Amino acid sequence: MSKDKSLLLSETHCERVCARNAEIVADNAKKAQQSQWNLVIQGETEISKSLKLNWQKLQALATNRVRTTDPLDILHSNEIFDFHGVPVSALLQQFVVADHVINIT
Structure with a gap:
């Protein structure tokens, strides 16, 4: 050939x-x-309720986009990937942490 x-x-x-x-x-x-799955965030909130987000709600919050290489993909180290997701700060705004809380883990 x-x-x-x-x-x-x-x-x-x-x-x-x-x-x-x-x-x-x-x-x-x-x-x-x-x-069918949910992301549940629990803790001390102003309204004493946990925050439950289904897939659709989480996707609606996922407005941040990052274009980067994948550090784990050594075969295609120059390939650019388009990741999108939700910043933790956006989740905490939805969660409304109680005023007396000093640590978030």
Whole structure:
């Protein structure tokens, strides 16, 4: 097999693998969104109630985006990933910590 043909087959294989990986990630994202789970934050609040956030509420708060490399992915060390999430400060604002509380862990 010629070098050019071998390179073309390798690129085609890589494209197929990348496409399949994208399908798997999208499928897992759908499953994660459909699953029933909650993030519960408990402690001393002004209203003495815990804060319960389902997936939809948490996603609504997840407005911070960080574009960075993944330090654990040594094979693709230059690839940029787009992470999004919720700062702890935003969760604490929702939680409304009681005035007398001096430590948060």
